[in-house]
Amino acid sequence: MYLGIDCGTQGTKALVLDPVGGRVLGQGSAPHDLLSGDGGRREQDPAQWVEALCLATAQALAEAGVDGQQVRGVGVSGQQHGLVLLDRHGQVLRPAKLWCDTESSAQNQRLLDHLGGTQGSLDRLGVAIAPGYTVSKLLWTLEEHPEVFRQIARILLPHDYLNFWLTGRACSEYGDASGTGYFNVRQRQWDLQMLRDIDPAGRLQQALPTLIEPRQAVGTLLPDVARRLGLNPQARVSSGGGDNMMGAIGTGNIQPGVVTMSLGSSGTVYAFSDQPRVSVEPEVATFCSSTGGWLPLICTMNLTNVTRAVRDLFALSLEAFNRQVEMAPIGAEGVLMLPFLNGERVPALPHATGSLLGLTPGNLTAANLCRAAVEGTTFGLRYGLDLLRSAGLSSQSIRLIGGGARSAAWRQMVADIMNTDITCPREAEAAALGAAIQAAWCDNVAELPALCERCVHLEDSLAARPVPAHVQAYEQVYLQYRHHIRALG
Missing domain, CATH: 3.30.420.40 (ATPase, nucleotide binding domain)
Known part of the structure; x- marks a missing residue:
């Protein structure tokens, strides 16, 4: 054991x-x-x-x-x-x-x-x-x-x-x-x-x-x-x-072609590389992996800390928060959150603060604010994924982990905003699983690919596929997000 x-x-x-x-x-x-x-x-x-x-x-x-x-x-x-x-x-x-x-x-x-x-x-x-x-x-x-x-x-x-x-x-x-x-x-x-x-x-x-x-x-x-x-x-x-390195092992992300996205206190997107291909984009961190390769990665500093702050504001349980998110439409009726409560690393805005844009008497609702928090943080991950894609990363599917991955609404949102199929490992604690797999590898139980094949299981019931109409609607909202980001830069 x-x-x-x-x-x-x-x-x-x-x-x-x-x-x-x-x-x-x-x-x-x-x-x-x-x-x-x-x-x-x-x-x-x-x-x-x-x-x-x-x-x-x-x-x-x-x-x-x-x-x-x-x-x-x-x-x-x-x-x-x-x-x-x-x-x-x-x-x-x-x-x-x-x-x-x-x-x-x-x-x-x-x-x-x-x-x-x-x-x-x-x-x-x-x-x-x-x-x-x-x-x-x-x-x-x-x-x-x-x-x-x-x-x-x-x-x-x-x-x-x-x-x-x-x-x-x-x-x-x-x-x-x-x-x-x-x-x-x-x-x-x-x-x-x-x-x-x-x-x-x-x-x-x-x-x-x-x-x-x-x-x-x-x-x-x-x-x-x-x-x-x-x-x-x-x-x-x-x-x-x-x-992140242990999460890569815990999602089977140990060879090129797999992308992992984590919805935790921070948001991360990363993929294995067998060469140190340093990106020209400074926001992409070409870290080493903990398996002998490299792990090009982007990290946003604001994710579930933002959704938790909105939950606390309205005294909502996690289940009630998710229901509010589902009640609001894509784009939250024009409410856009730039969720930079801790400053931000990706996009590179270390001194930015959070802001709410597009508020009117008709759209100022708890449901819209809850959805805007989830959409705003997910747009930051899309921004980072765009950087990785421009550096040559292929992302036919994403393995989603972290606390946010337990939300069906958030999983679908990620699929639609990234326009990519989403799968979730059965074991939610990917970093702890990766650490245990690495310990078995270190103890010569088996080679790492065999251990990942044996121990990392994808859960079909937690998969999500992009809906074309949603993809198109989100693209318009994301373009607004990018416009406001450029104004802050």
Whole structure:
């Protein structure tokens, strides 16, 4: 048996996988709190991730009816870009700044200017650093918390930190490292000069984790950790990866031709590539995959956070919100939402704020506002998919995951706006599943394609196909969205 862990923004999920039978036997989850503040601060306490991991693991084992001693491997997926700083004793120095934190936007711009702008960043790193990437958080820490900076002994990403807690080893793999802003995705190695430019004394480069290959194990569980989790102390912890990289494995997106779209706190679209084809579009991040290739990706910073805000505004349950969405027509009777509550990465509008356009006395209804929230966030994904398509990506069908994929109305909307067939994996927790599959691969249960074939199942009842009349209607609304985006640029 193999345990997959996914540490996301809203909580931690765990599942127990039988890779031979290709079945998920049990699942568990535990929530996280978000520390928010003025200026775009979005942080979390890593101790809460550990507690959530323990709770979710216990639930998954109990639901599976599996003795933890039967677990042979553990894989960890984590939210990308977060910064976890440890002192020389391995203690966390301050709350982790998350992917959605934009407090270091000014530092990011200065670093981007230092690299020669977006083209200079693409030439040097293979990605254009953006607000939310890890590197600007390091410069922010130096400038805002110099006493913390002086104590840095380890720089870890969220999934790296959980692997460190599990094994005592500080390692990172290429996929998650790709989103730091101090990693060269073409050469698959740290850009040490980038860190020396921030800290000429060299403290940062000395604090980097060891880079390992995707199929390498970080190590086995620490004895105390194994006892606390009730797991086999010989269980191997795989390299793990970022949530998008593990979501790719969990949807069978490990070879060219498959596209994954995630409707979560953020929205992502990505596809496997066997070559580092760096796009000329800076909003496309040509990250490495956690399977030995690359994973060209776009990420929007506003998705279910927006729909949740509208739900809270009207005190609606998820079911009631979905009913409101279905009551309104395509285009929400002229109401258009630009849903940039956290600024935005795709389109590249880091300083934008959310806005509602086209309001009249006749269309100001809860149903129209609910639908406008879903349409506006989905248009951002269409904008990103257009960028990927222009870079040569083929998207005959999309594998849809994330919380939003559970909504029939949203699935149909994605099919219509993207003009592409939609399928959904049976297992909704694709990142946790991908982490468990990677752990089995690392333990040599089978080769990765065979494991994905065995463990990733598509659910025919959750499929959606574009309706030509809907496609045409949405195209007109999307053109209005693009018009307003250009005005903001």
